[in-house]
Amino acid sequence: MATITVLGIAQDGGRPQPGCQRPCCKDLSQSDYRSPVSLGIKTENGTTILIEATRDLGRQLLTFGEPSIDHLFLTHAHLGHVDGLGLFGRETMSARGIPLHSSSSMQSLIKSTPAWAILLEQGVFNLTEIGQVEIDDVVIESIAIPHRAELSDMHAFVIRGKDHSVLFLPDHDSWDQTLSSHNASSIREWLNNLAITHALLDGTFWSGDELQGRDMSVVPHPTIQDSLMRLGEKKIEDPEIYFTHLNHTNPALQENSAEYQKITQLGWKVSSEGQRINL
Numbered sequence: 001m002a003t004i005t006v007l008g009i010a011q012d013g014g015r016p017q018p019g020c021q022r023p024c025c026k027d028l029s030q031s032d033y034r035s036p037v038s039l040g041i042k043t044e045n046g047t048t049i050l051i052e053a054t055r056d057l058g059r060q061l062l063t064f065g066e067p068s069i070d071h072l073f074l075t076h077a078h079l080g081h082v083d084g085l086g087l088f089g090r091e092t093m094s095a096r097g098i099p100l101h102s103s104s105s106m107q108s109l110i111k112s113t114p115a116w117a118i119l120l121e122q123g124v125f126n127l128t129e130i131g132q133v134e135i136d137d138v139v140i141e142s143i144a145i146p147h148r149a150e151l152s153d154m155h156a157f158v159i160r161g162k163d164h165s166v167l168f169l170p171d172h173d174s175w176d177q178t179l180s181s182h183n184a185s186s187i188r189e190w191l192n193n194l195a196i197t198h199a200l201l202d203g204t205f206w207s208g209d210e211l212q213g214r215d216m217s218v219v220p221h222p223t224i225q226d227s228l229m230r231l232g233e234k235k236i237e238d239p240e241i242y243f244t245h246l247n248h249t250n251p252a253l254q255e256n257s258a259e260y261q262k263i264t265q266l267g268w269k270v271s272s273e274g275q276r277i278n279l
Contacts, residue, residue: 008035012080036080040064043136161279203243234267
């Protein structure tokens, strides 16, 4: 049976976030550190798949329990999702011929970015289109998602195995835009249409208060508060929902916080590093 391992649950800056002097990042122990969001998948035949290439690749491969990667998928070009691409090159892993699955928009950016283009020239990666990709007993489907497209477009992934299907949606601008683009009137309707059993959803911010006066239009994400208001209490027929991609300021990172308790009291969950989902 194929298995997903959660390798990171933090927003792009990780935790602690560089330069942060607020209580959320000061005096953290190693056990409080969190890597940028990423998933590892191991198929029944032992093929390894990584979703997102973060700067914490070494730590994440230890969590995954695998020294190498056979396939790499990217959702989009924002910092924490791609800043580990160079770690596959000659200076570190010296990988060869890894299929890099991404959108045509992301591929154009890779080809035009010198530090990444050289990885293609050296044969580290082979660019491969996303869409519906079958790898052993796993099928990975891409879904176009509205999100800030300064550098590339954004795609979520549905990962389907023999028994379960998982939606990986670490980033999007708003539920209104995402649901509208997929002709759904509610989160439940959309997840039902996707026929998934588990969802890892964008939980970047608990509320806009975390931005301390900054306008959320600069870094748009649906807040967990908004998601909970739309979802309400978990029903028997609902998929398992986990919030991920948490900003360092997000109080839901703390299991003893009122915010974390609110999520779990409603029947939903916060993703955790090392978490496993059998497919």
